[in-house]
Amino acid sequence: MTAPTLVDFDDVVERFDPMLGLEVHVELNTNTKMFCGCPTEFGAEPNTQVCPICLGLPGALPVVNRTAVESAIRIGLALNCDIAPWGRFARKNYFYPDMPKNFQTSQYDEPIAVNGYLDVELDDGSTFRVEIERAHMEEDTGKSLHVGGATGRIHGAEYSLLDYNRAGVPLIEIVTKMIPGTRERAPEVARAYVTALRDLIKALGVSDVRMDQGSMRCDVNLSLSPRDSGVLGTRSETKNVNSLRSVERAVRYEMSRHAGVLDAGEKVVQETRHFQEDTASTRSGRIKETSEDYRYFPEPDLVPIAPPREWVEELRGTLPELPWERRRRISAEWGLTDEELRDLVNAGALDLIEATVAEGAPAGEARSWWVAYLTQQANTREVPLDELPITPAAVARVIELVASGELNNKLARQVVDGVLDGEGTPDEVVAARGLAVVSDDGALIAAVDEALAAQPDVAQKIRDGKVAAAGAIVGAVMKATKGQADAKRVRELIIERCG
Amino acid sequence: MTDLIRLSAAELAEKIHSREVSAVEVAQAHLDRIEAVDGSADGPGVHAFLHVASEAALESASLVDASLAVGTAPASPLAGVPLALKDVFTTIDMPTTAGSKILEGWRPPYDATLTARLRAAGVTILGKTNMDEFAMGSSTEYSAYGATHNPWDLTRVPGGSGGGSAAALAAFEAPLSIGTDTGGSIRQPAAFTGTVGVKPTYGGVSRYGLIACASSLDQGGPCARTVLDAALLHEVIGGHDPLDSTSIDAPVPAVVAAAREGANGDLSGLRVGVVREMGGEGYQPGVRASFDGALRQLEKLGAEIVEVSCPHFEYGLAAYYLILPSEVSSNLARFDAMRYGLRVDEGASAEAVMAATREAGFGPEVKRRIILGTYALSSGYYDAYYGQAQKVRTLISRDFAAAFAQADVLVSPTTPTTAFPIGDKVDDPLAMYLNDLATIPTNLAGTAGMSVPSGLADGLPVGLQIMAPALGEAVMYRVAAAYESTREPLVAPEVKA
Numbered sequence: 003m004t005a006p007t008l009v010d011f012d013d014v015v016e017r018f019d020p021m022l023g024l025e026v027h028v029e030l031n032t033n034t035k036m037f038c039g040c041p042t043e044f045g046a047e048p049n050t051q052v053c054p055i056c057l058g059l060p061g062a063l064p065v066v067n068r069t070a071v072e073s074a075i076r077i078g079l080a081l082n083c084d085i086a087p088w089g090r091f092a093r094k095n096y097f098y099p100d101m102p103k104n105f106q107t108s109q110y111d112e113p114i115a116v117n118g119y120l121d122v123e124l125d126d127g128s129t130f131r132v133e134i135e136r137a138h139m140e141e142d143t144g145k146s147l148h149v150g151g152a153t154g155r156i157h158g159a160e161y162s163l164l165d166y167n168r169a170g171v172p173l174i175e176i177v178t179k180m181i182p183g184t185r186e187r188a189p190e191v192a193r194a195y196v197t198a199l200r201d202l203i204k205a206l207g208v209s210d211v212r213m214d215q216g217s218m219r220c221d222v223n224l225s226l227s228p229r230d231s232g233v234l235g236t237r238s239e240t241k242n243v244n245s246l247r248s249v250e251r252a253v254r255y256e257m258s259r260h261a262g263v264l265d266a267g268e269k270v271v272q273e274t275r276h277f278q279e280d281t282a283s284t285r286s287g288r289i290k291e292t293s294e295d296y297r298y299f300p301e302p303d304l305v306p307i308a309p310p311r312e313w314v315e316e317l318r319g320t321l322p323e324l325p326w327e328r329r330r331r332i333s334a335e336w337g338l339t340d341e342e343l344r345d346l347v348n349a350g351a352l353d354l355i356e357a358t359v360a361e362g363a364p365a366g367e368a369r370s371w372w373v374a375y376l377t378q379q380a381n382t383r384e385v386p387l388d389e390l391p392i393t394p395a396a397v398a399r400v401i402e403l404v405a406s407g408e409l410n411n412k413l414a415r416q417v418v419d420g421v422l423d424g425e426g427t428p429d430e431v432v433a434a435r436g437l438a439v440v441s442d443d444g445a446l447i448a449a450v451d452e453a454l455a456a457q458p459d460v461a462q463k464i465r466d467g468k469v470a471a472a473g474a475i476v477g478a479v480m481k482a483t484k485g486q487a488d489a490k491r492v493r494e495l496i497i498e499r500c501g
Numbered sequence: 502m503t504d505l506i507r508l509s510a511a512e513l514a515e516k517i518h519s520r521e522v523s524a525v526e527v528a529q530a531h532l533d534r535i536e537a538v539d540g541s542a543d544g545p546g547v548h549a550f551l552h553v554a555s556e557a558a559l560e561s562a563s564l565v566d567a568s569l570a571v572g573t574a575p576a577s578p579l580a581g582v583p584l585a586l587k588d589v590f591t592t593i594d595m596p597t598t599a600g601s602k603i604l605e606g607w608r609p610p611y612d613a614t615l616t617a618r619l620r621a622a623g624v625t626i627l628g629k630t631n632m633d634e635f636a637m638g639s640s641t642e643y644s645a646y647g648a649t650h651n652p653w654d655l656t657r658v659p660g661g662s663g664g665g666s667a668a669a670l671a672a673f674e675a676p677l678s679i680g681t682d683t684g685g686s687i688r689q690p691a692a693f694t695g696t697v698g699v700k701p702t703y704g705g706v707s708r709y710g711l712i713a714c715a716s717s718l719d720q721g722g723p724c725a726r727t728v729l730d731a732a733l734l735h736e737v738i739g740g741h742d743p744l745d746s747t748s749i750d751a752p753v754p755a756v757v758a759a760a761r762e763g764a765n766g767d768l769s770g771l772r773v774g775v776v777r778e779m780g781g782e783g784y785q786p787g788v789r790a791s792f793d794g795a796l797r798q799l800e801k802l803g804a805e806i807v808e809v810s811c812p813h814f815e816y817g818l819a820a821y822y823l824i825l826p827s828e829v830s831s832n833l834a835r836f837d838a839m840r841y842g843l844r845v846d847e848g849a850s851a852e853a854v855m856a857a858t859r860e861a862g863f864g865p866e867v868k869r870r871i872i873l874g875t876y877a878l879s880s881g882y883y884d885a886y887y888g889q890a891q892k893v894r895t896l897i898s899r900d901f902a903a904a905f906a907q908a909d910v911l912v913s914p915t916t917p918t919t920a921f922p923i924g925d926k927v928d929d930p931l932a933m934y935l936n937d938l939a940t941i942p943t944n945l946a947g948t949a950g951m952s953v954p955s956g957l958a959d960g961l962p963v964g965l966q967i968m969a970p971a972l973g974e975a976v977m978y979r980v981a982a983a984y985e986s987t988r989e990p991l992v993a994p995e996v997k998a
Contacts, residue, residue, distance in 0.1 A: 054611045058835045060604065061591045061613055061710040065746050093831050095878070099851045104834035162851065164839065297878035299887055302716035302828055304746050 007262035011254060014226070014261040015186040021234065022181040022188050022253065023223035024132075026199055028174045028209045029142060029216070030073045036141040036172035037064030037107065044215055048165035056170035058102030063303050066091075070172035071114070071307060073208035074139045075317050077174055078115025080202055080324065081134050086114055088308045091139075091301040096294065099162065100144035102169050108140035110298045114307065122198040123326065124190055127340050132195045133179040144169035174209075188224075188257065193250040196220055200246075201325040213244050220244070222252045222277075225270070226260040235260070236270040240284050243277045251282045259284070332356065336365045349373055350387045354394055361398030367405075371397050375415060379422060392421045399428045412485045413437045439488045443495065446479070446487055450495045453478040464500040472496045505530040506673040510582045510730040513676060517581035520569055524562035524581030528625045531583045532558065535627065535674045538996040542647025547996060549649050549659075549669040551588050553628035554595050558583065565623045578733050578757075580623030585675040587666050588629035589636055590721070591710040592616050599712045600632040600644040600662075603836045603843045603862030613710020614742045615679065615721050622737045627675055630665030634864045635833065636686055636714040638662050639936040642927050643866045650923070651694060652993040653961055657920040660690030660936075662714075666724050667694040671993045677734050678724040683714045684821055685916075685940030687722050688952040692915035692964025695954045695991035697731045697981070698724045700940075702971045703947030704749035707742035715828040716747075718821075718944045726990065728953060728982040732760040735974070751972060759975035763982030769803030771980065774908025777810045779939050785918045787958025792914045795955045795965045798987050799912070799980070809907050811900035813893060817942045818934060820893035823877050823886045824945075829867075830874030836862065869930065898946040905970045910980050913939045915952040915964030939966055949974050953981045954991045962991055 035042055038055035054062040078085050089112035093105040118134035145168055150160025184191045200211045211218040220243045225235035243252045263270050274287040333343045346352045351372040358368035380387045400417055403409040420431030432438055453475045454461040463471040472493055479492045505527055516522045532555050540546015565581040589599045591609035598604040633643040641649040641664025651659040652672040659668040663680035667690030670678055680687035682700035691698025699722045706721040723734035739753035800806055838844040838858035845857040877886040904911055916936055926933045943950035948971050952964035969977035
């Protein structure tokens with residue numbers, strides 16, 4: 003296969019209009035699967051979370067998980083959708099070894115939520131409205147592991163292993179309407195939309211939305227049409243886009259690739275493509291010669307879903323503060339500029355800071371800890387900020403210890419290091435490492451006197467009223483006490499002794 | 502003791518519970534009978550059973566005896582009574598094949614709800630009975646394990662798909678059996694073998710663990726030699742099951758009381774509807790004569806006979822043969838050699854193995870219906886076929902509703918003909934399908950129906966079908982029991998195996 007010709011991005015947007023469409027699958031965090039009582043926990047031994055129902059054994063029947071329906075309705079409401087008063091599941095028929103029944107139970111033409119929108123914030127602070135076509139419930143498939151092939155792909159594999167733990171895990175698929183008018187911002191809009199959706203669903207508490215673990219997966223549909231022509235191009239569907247950055251890169255790559263195909267006077271093939279993380283490119287999957295015939299029909303083993311109006315309204319009442327509303331509130335409360343707020347959001351620090359504040363820490367200090375020292379530690383340890391092994395409560399406690407004078411900033415950092423290294427709570431680290439500030443004036447006075455004696459010229463300057471010169475003595479005392487002195491108290495003592 | 506096998510379930514239960522005979526003796530008598538007359542697929546005999554679970558049956562019976570011996574009340578009115586289970590319900594301790602090669606030797610890791618209820622009731626499960634593959638057929642000839650023979654004439658079919666369950670009753674191999682009825686698979690074999698078979702209201706008996714033929718039509722139900730026995734079994738297996746979403750959350754109709762009341766032989770005040778469109782052309786003269794006789798009997802019992810019209814019933818067969826294959830094509834997709842059952846390891850890819858396995862594992866009738874259904878559901882045809890068929894279904898339901906406004910129950914011949922010779926229709930699917938003409942509307946509407954013996958035509962049994970509205974089983978059983986009380990039981994000639 004020859005490498006595709008890629009057109010420079012700026013050139014693409016000069017001459018073409020992109021049409022974007024995004025399909026996002028979200029794995030719900032219900033305790034049990036969509037149609038049976040099996041646990042859904044991620045990472046269990048293969049085929050240990052299965053039963054006759056999710057294995058599709060002969061005779062087994064599905065029963066709808068009420069919590070999954072509840073989560074679907076809450077997502078729909080948060081996306082400003084209409085909730086269908088009545089709807090059936092359908093069977094999507096196709097053969098694949100990791101699908102136990104060889105049909106997927108999914109909502110087809112009667113989705114639970116339709117016609118909504120999500121306002122997403124772009125980097126320049128402007129808002130872009132993405133229209134939502136539908137959100138529907140379905141079950142996940144199992145996983146195939148192809149062994150012996152060079153690339154882990156089915157082609158060339160010696161054999162395949164099947165793990166059905168994921169089979170039947172509830173999924174919500176959220177499909178946008180076609181998103182026109184994004185132009186050069188198409189990659190950014192795509193990322194911003196998926197980010198906003200992730201934050202929203204996280205706030206609802208219905209999914210872990212971990213793209214790295216597959217609990218949130220994105221398919222990018224893209225087509226190009228000649229600029230301002232209004233003619234709809236042929237689209238490609240890129241699967242396997244598993245990070246926010248990849249969403250942006252996949253859109254960018256496909257725009258360049260489509261333009262290359264069109265420039266060569268060829269036709270874009272309507273096909274499924276797979277995103278390649280390593281090269282930030284897409285690779286052709288199966289070609290859809292005709293649209294696949296899934297032979298949908300209403301699932302006869304399930305009764306229709308008919309959520310009563312009152313239930314839907316009750317669920318509307320359970321919607322949490324939405325992420326963007328929350329951001330607006332926090333920004334006002336903490337007196338942040340839009341830019342500062344965005345930095346916090348981008349750093350993934352907002353939740354952590356808010357939680358730290360909730361534990362009693364002042365906003366300024368909480369912010370400073372998370373965006374400075376802890377962000378730096380996260381980078382060093384190569385983990386996301388929210389996976390650092392320290393809780394907001396622990397950070398709040400460290401801030402409290404500093405405020406009460408029991409720790410100074412330097413010691414506080416050492417306490418945090420101890421917590422990150424698994425040495426226990428801040429108080430345990432303080433005790434174990436002997437990091438309490440020396441606040442016994444007797445010991446400090448001795449150290450101050452010693453330092454003043456060692457530097458008589460400086461001592462004289464202070465006596466002459468040049469208080470700024472005290473800094474050198476403070477430094478000497480801090481050094482002598484291995485940093486465990488309260489610098490403010492040391493300064494007071496120096497002035498006192500020179501007075 | 503040899504005549505234990507001739508007793509009804511109710512009579513056996515009474516003797517067992519009063520400790521006049523032991524459940525083990527009763528089980529053994531039936532196991533001996535099976536040994537004597539069932540034969541095998543190749544040899545002579547009825548061949549009602551695919552699997553006989555002698556040890557498990559005797560053990561289950563001995564537990565009932567032990568429990569009764571210490572004065573514990575019987576677990577149910579049928580505790581200790583033997584039963585033959587259609588091989589379409591999963592059983593943890595017996596193979597379950599649905600009459601198909603593709604499931605040969607499969608041991609389910611779970612019991613169907615119905616199986617579990619039978620066990621909890623102390624019923625002795627003798628084994629699993631033969632059936633048309635995946636319940637598709639009207640003669641049991643489409644079983645992958647050989648045909649079942651009608652005890653009335655071993656050269657004839659016992660009907661299907663539940664031919665094994667019906668033949669086991671007629672041959673006195675079991676006093677009770679379980680069938681499933683998708684388009685007549687309980688009622689038609691009952692008619693062909695001179696036994697009683699009931700298709701309950703859709704959702705009345707749990708489908709959890711019933712290997713699906715067509716999900717929206719399938720319904721498990723009781724088979725017996727008497728109406729009261731069927732009623733006793735109905736109450737054991739019926740009722741809501743949280744594992745089946747389509748199961749009705751309502752009490753089981755009081756069919757035992759209704760059957761006892763009906764046995765008094767008084768139907769005065771009851772209106773019996775004769776469906777004008779059922780019983781005309783295509784019905785064997787002997788069958789029509791038997792039906793007319795039944796109507797006269799019902800009138801004598803005090804019932805008022807009224808004529809009703811169900812104009813859309815004539816589209817029932819066509820609609821059925823779109824809906825059923827459509828659901829079949831999807832339900833049977835899971836048999837792909839990846840997880841259980843037959844596996845033909847030909848070809849280098851999963852797809853090739855799936856194709857080779859399905860080619861080898863499914864019989865001709867199953868393949869025919871999978872192809873029909875795949876076609877009917879395909880894009881561009883869905884509305885014309887499946888969609889239209891669903892509309893017919895609605896119209897048939899309305900016909901029933903209108904008819905039940907004029908009559909408490911409806912009656913018709915269960916089948917157009919009596920049992921036909923083995924091999925007669927096996928190559929003529931349309932002729933085979935016509936067997937279910939009178940029984941299919943009930944499945945499409947989800948209502949209740951049953952067949953009771955109404956005598957012989959040319960030496961072969963004929964069935965009277967009684968139909969009732971959804972959850973209207975009580976009145977249906979009452980009429981059936983009243984009619985039964987006017988007749989001598991039909992007894993098949995002694996089987997020479």
